[in-house]
Amino acid sequence: MLERxxxxxxxGREEPPNESTRHLPYFKTLKIFSAPPELRAEMMKDYLKDWYHASRRERYHNSHKKGTSFKGYWAWEAAAITYLLDIDDSFYRDAEFYPADLVAFARSIDAPRSSEAKLEDQELRIKSGQACPKSGTWETLDIPLQQRKFAVGEIMQAENASYGITVWRYIGD
Structure with a gap:
């Protein structure tokens, strides 16, 4: 889920895995990411309906019974996924564990929120040793500064790197 x-x-990040290291409740979120947009709101509503029970193995489960520091239960991941995938949350906005105010606030500011964010709209940075995601001129964030042209798929290596791991930044065609 976090990878998505x-x-x-x-x-340039590799394809996210199709498994979840914390199966419940988070495994169901993977299906939301891969579902057609028109089905996502219904799937999120179902996820939120089952969220508390599915969280029974998590440390926070039943914390309202364990002392005085209880602040409430929130499915933070549901808010992040709703925002990122731009899901219309009117179908589940009143769900018990859904932080609707957080999503409303995030939507009130101008920030990217689509998983289909265009590559060219982002500053591209890639670690040395990885495959080039976009042909063109790249420069290192290293001293001394290096500039090189790379083709898509070419392994991006730096020579005489001063800091160990070199990061390349795309600067244009």
């Missing part, structure tokens, strides 16, 4: 949330913001 980060993917639009980290160009």
């Amino acid at each position: 949330l980060l993917a639009p913001y980290i160009p």
Whole structure:
């Protein structure tokens, strides 16, 4: 789930896995990402309906019974997915564990929120040793500064890197 949330913001990242290290409740979110947009609201509503029970193995489950520091239960991932995939949450906005105010706030500011974010709209940065995602001129964020042209798929290597891991930044065609 976290890999899918980060993917639009980290160009060149490999395909996210189709498994979840924390099966419940999060595994169901993977299906929301891959579903057609018109089915996502219904799937999120079902996810939220089952969220608390599916969270029974999580440390926060039943925390309202364990002391005085209880602040409430929130399916933060539901808010992040709703925002990122631009799901119309009117179908589940009143769900018990859904932080609707957080999504409303995020939508009130101008920020990218589509998993189909265009590659050219993002500043491209790639670690040395990875395949080039876009042909053109790249420069290192290193001293001394290096500039090189790379073709798509070419492994991006730096020579005489000063800092160990070199990061390349796309600067144009």
